[in-house]
Amino acid sequence: MTALDVLGFSGGALLGHRLRSxxxxxxxxxxxxxxxxxxxxxxxxxxxVVEQFAAIGSDFVAVLPGKVExxxxxxxxxxxxxxxxxEDVAALRREIAGARHVExxxxxxxxxxxxxxRRQVLVAGVTADFVHxxxxxxxxxxxxxxxxLDRGAPVAVLGASVAEELFPGxxxxxxxxRIGGRRCRVVGVLTARGQQLGMNMxxxxxxxxxxxxxxxxxSSLFRxxxxxxxxxxxxxxxxxxxxxxxxxxxxDDVTLLTEDSVVSSLSAILGVLTLALAxxxxxxxxxxxxxxxxxMLVSVSERTAEIGLLKAVGASRREILACFLAExxxxxxxxxxxxxxxxxxxxxxxxxxxxxxxxxxxxxxxxSALVLSVAVGSVFGYLPARRATRLDPVxxxxxx
Amino acid sequence: xxxxxxxxxxxxLGDEEVHALEDVTETIRAxxxxxxxxxxxxxxxxxxxxxxxxxxxxxxxxxxxGRETADLGEGELDALRQRRFGFVFQAFHLVGRLTARQNxxxxxxxxxxxxxxxxxxxxxxxxxxxxxxxxxxxxxxxSGGERQRIAIARALALAPSVLLADEPTGNLDRRSGxxxxxxxxxxxxxxLTVLVVTHDPRVAHRAERxxxxxxxxxxxxxPREGLAEALAHWGIEEPR
Numbered sequence: 179m180t181a182l183d184v185l186g187f188s189g190g191a192l193l194g195h196r197l198r199s200x201x202x203x204x205x206x207x208x209x210x211x212x213x214x215x216x217x218x219x220x221x222x223x224x225x226x227v228v229e230q231f232a233a234i235g236s237d238f239v240a241v242l243p244g245k246v247e248x249x250x251x252x253x254x255x256x257x258x259x260x261x262x263x264x265e266d267v268a269a270l271r272r273e274i275a276g277a278r279h280v281e282x283x284x285x286x287x288x289x290x291x292x293x294x295x296r297r298q299v300l301v302a303g304v305t306a307d308f309v310h311x312x313x314x315x316x317x318x319x320x321x322x323x324x325x326x327l328d329r330g331a332p333v334a335v336l337g338a339s340v341a342e343e344l345f346p347g348x349x350x351x352x353x354x355x356r357i358g359g360r361r362c363r364v365v366g367v368l369t370a371r372g373q374q375l376g377m378n379m380x381x382x383x384x385x386x387x388x389x390x391x392x393x394x395x396x397s398s399l400f401r402x403x404x405x406x407x408x409x410x411x412x413x414x415x416x417x418x419x420x421x422x423x424x425x426x427x428x429x430d431d432v433t434l435l436t437e438d439s440v441v442s443s444l445s446a447i448l449g450v451l452t453l454a455l456a457x458x459x460x461x462x463x464x465x466x467x468x469x470x471x472x473x474m475l476v477s478v479s480e481r482t483a484e485i486g487l488l489k490a491v492g493a494s495r496r497e498i499l500a501c502f503l504a505e506x507x508x509x510x511x512x513x514x515x516x517x518x519x520x521x522x523x524x525x526x527x528x529x530x531x532x533x534x535x536x537x538x539x540x541x542x543x544x545x546s547a548l549v550l551s552v553a554v555g556s557v558f559g560y561l562p563a564r565r566a567t568r569l570d571p572v573x574x575x576x577x578x
Numbered sequence: 579x580x581x582x583x584x585x586x587x588x589x590x591l592g593d594e595e596v597h598a599l600e601d602v603t604e605t606i607r608a609x610x611x612x613x614x615x616x617x618x619x620x621x622x623x624x625x626x627x628x629x630x631x632x633x634x635x636x637x638x639x640x641x642x643x644g645r646e647t648a649d650l651g652e653g654e655l656d657a658l659r660q661r662r663f664g665f666v667f668q669a670f671h672l673v674g675r676l677t678a679r680q681n682x683x684x685x686x687x688x689x690x691x692x693x694x695x696x697x698x699x700x701x702x703x704x705x706x707x708x709x710x711x712x713x714x715x716x717x718x719x720x721s722g723g724e725r726q727r728i729a730i731a732r733a734l735a736l737a738p739s740v741l742l743a744d745e746p747t748g749n750l751d752r753r754s755g756x757x758x759x760x761x762x763x764x765x766x767x768x769x770l771t772v773l774v775v776t777h778d779p780r781v782a783h784r785a786e787r788x789x790x791x792x793x794x795x796x797x798x799x800x801p802r803e804g805l806a807e808a809l810a811h812w813g814i815e816e817p818r
Contacts, residue, residue: 183687194675487671490632491685491732492660494653571632575667576623 179497188505191477202473203513205466206551210517212459213547214539215524220452222528222537224445229536231441238279238311239416241266241402241423242433259431261398264327264387266426270402273422276410279307282327284390285400288358290383292344299340300382301357303390311403314379319351319366322386330389334362338370339380357383358393412436456543463550466513467558474506474562485566486574495567502566506559507552514551518544579771580606580629580740585638587624587794598624600794601638606773608739611766613782614775616791622775623744625791629773630663630742631655660689664733668745670725672717672732679704679713682731689736703731707761723754730761740771747778759784779809 192199243262262282270280284303289296306324309315321335334355341350341364350364362385371379391397406415416434423432478485488498521539528537587599599621606612606629614622627633628640631647640647642658650658659665672681682700691699704710707727717725726746733741743762747755755778763784766772774781782788788805790798800808 179688179690187687190675483669483671484673487665487673488684488688490630490659490665490671491688492656492658492736493688494656497688572627575632575671 179493179500184497184500184504185508188501188508191481191501191505192508195477198473198476199509202469203509203516205469206463206510206513206554207517207520209459209463209466209554210514210547210551211521211524212462212517213456213543213550214518214521215528216455216459217452217543218521218525218528218537218539219535220448220455221540221543222535224448224452225536226534227444227448228441231437231444237412238403238405238437239412239419240435240437241404241419242435243398243431245431245433260427260429262402262432263397263399264391266423267327267399267402269426270404270419270422274404274415274418276407276415276418277404278407279311279403279405281305281307281311281403282387282399283308283401283403284387284394284396284398286390286394286396288383288393290340290344291356292353295344297340297343299337301390301393302382302384303387303393304384305387308384308403311405312379314371315369316366317369318349319364321366322384323365325386325388328388329386330392331386332360332362332389333365333386335366335368335384336364337368337378337380337382339378340383341367355383357385360389360393362389412438452540452543456546460550463554466510467554470506470509470555471558471562473509474502474559475565477505478502478562478566481566482569482574485569486571489569489571490575498567499563502563503556503559506563507555510555510559511548511552514548514554517551518547521547579608579643580604581639581641582629583639583641585625585628585635585640587621587628587633588636597794599628599635602794602796604789604796606771608771609766609769611763611772611784611786612774613785613788614773614791615777615782615788616797620791621794622789622791624794626742626744626773626775629740630665631658632665660685661736662739664730664736664738664741666726666729666733666741666743666746668748670717670722670729670749672725672729674717677714677716678709678720678728678731681717681728682735685732685735699735700731703734704728706734707731721754722750723757726750726754726758727761730758730765734765738770740773741765743772743774743776745776745778746774747776747781755780782809 241262244259264282267280267282270277274280282305286301287298288301290299290301304322305327306322309321316335317338319335322333323331325331334357336344336350336355344350344355345353350367353364354361355364356362368379385393404415404419406412413436416436420432420434424430485498525537525539529535582602582604585599585602586597589596589598602625614625616622624633628635634648642662647655673684676684679700682703683696686696686699700713701710704713707730709724709727709731712720712724712728717728720728741762746758746762750758759781762772762774774785776782783805786802788800788809789796790800798808
């Protein structure tokens with residue numbers, strides 16, 4: 179008996195009970211569709227986050243003052259930490275050959291006003307090269323001028339919404355705004371980006387870093403952002419910056435983050451989430467398997483006489499086992515294929531409803547869904563098939 | 579060809595041992611046409627199942643074509659049933675979802691015969707039972723007599739040397755039964771060994787000899803000569 183014969187024989191038996199076969203494979207269909215949709219959802223969430231980071235710019239090292247780790251004392255309270263200063267920036271620029279940009283950022287919330295209109299905004303003191311480190315672009319006008327680190331200038335670049343709200347229907351370029359009482363001339367407006375991981379670049383005002391430090395009356399920096407020259411790995415950049423800062427501060431009191439590590443850990447967390455969703459969906463496959471087992475047991479007991487006949491015409495136990503296993507596996511793999519189709523349609527609907535979510539099932543999920551659907555039939559079909567092989571032919575033929 | 583020596587088959591029914599067959603010793607030569615008769619529960623079907631290797635004896639010896647069947651493994655018994663025996667049942671046991679031809683080809687499929695050869699062979703046996711024109715019909719579209727002839731065609735598919743029939747006319751009206759018996763007669767005339775278990779005296783009358791069974795034993799062996807008188811004596815008259 180060839181494999182093709184087995185498939186033909188078993189397929190014929192399934193087609194003999196179309197409704198029953200269709201109902202029993204529905205369980206597998208739902209299970210596989212659930213695997214596809216849920217993993218697509220998890221994978222979509224992961225890719226959404228990764229893409230968001232990529233949009234901000236993920237190829238820089240961020241230096242934060244203080245140590246973010248658990249020690250004997252509460253961080254920030256135990257021991258003194260040195261502030262990050264413009265001198266640190268200058269030192270880093272001088273000493274790290276692999277750095278393309280070393281840019282300071284100072285941050286604070288201030289009132290911004292134009293005429294009678296006023297509102298609170300996040301004000302960031304940055305440098306001209308900030309655009310090259312974070313993925314921001316200027317829609318109108320130009321970015322901040324190139325100045326010495328300690329030189330301020332009364333100019334500002336506004337986020338898209340800020341510009342829109344302060345100057346509705348008016349070209350903001352060349353207009354004067356008051357930021358915390360200081361007059362600044364608007365030189366540019368950023369391209370609208372929307373919310374990106376809690377930071378809305380549409381809702382900021384950018385001014386030169388020295389101006390910002392004066393405005394906030396601060397000598398310390400919020401961040402130093404370091405980007406690498408092409409071909410320089412972020413890890414070596416981070417380690418080198420760390421050495422320089424330890425040498426300057428005479429202790430290890432800074433935290434260095436590469437956005438890469440943040441992205442990869444978030445990505446890993448969401449990957450586990452996807453796996454968990456897949457596992458939950460797999461439970462429904464177990465239920466579907468029991469459905470198939472039930473139908474196969476019914477099939478075996480209905481076809482007792484047929485099994486007896488197969489024995490009489492010399493079919494071996496192995497052949498009978500193969501026929502019934504093939505029947506169960508065909509049922510479940512047909513259900514699996516239908517599940518893939520329905521899952522795919524479900525993902526299309528999902529993407530239609532949430533266009534921002536790059537949902538698509540990962541290849542491993544599709545592959546394992548197919549393998550799983552065949553496996554479900556084989557595993558849960560085994561018991562009924564073995565029962566068929568163990569029938570006593572004499573009893574089977576007499577219909578007892 | 580078939581040598582039975584003190585063949586016994588007991589079944590366990592709860593606490594009770596039932597002797598379906600007890601010390602049956604008999605020899606059936608190749609080419610014989612033997613009818614096995616007897617009341618219900620006399621062991622005639624059990625005897626047929628043992629001869630066809632669908633069942634194994636509890637004790638005693640069964641030699642088929644000189645080989646002791648007790649020494650054969652499961653695979654060898656499968657092969658024996660496949661190639662040497664053809665079975666015909668009272669209930670036909672045709673597979674309802676398959677056409678007549680597919681039913682006939684079933685043993686060929688399990689024997690691993692390739693499909694072209696299968697079709698050729700099924701055509702031959704369907705012609706032999708006179709039902710080539712019904713090949714595409716399913717069992718539900720055939721009369722009882724036709725179904726039994728399809729079942730016989732299936733039994734013949736792998737050219738067995740022994741045809742074992744259990745009440746082949748039991749579910750048939752007289753005319754269909756006669757057609758089936760004519761067919762068995764023709765097959766026997768062609769050299770096939772035919773063993774028929776039956777209640778039907780008409781079947782017995784066509785046999786060369788009759789084994790009368792009672793309580794798991796062969797009570798009478800009625801030879802070809804004097805078959806008619808013996809059957810008459812036993813109250814089994816050939817119906818007109």
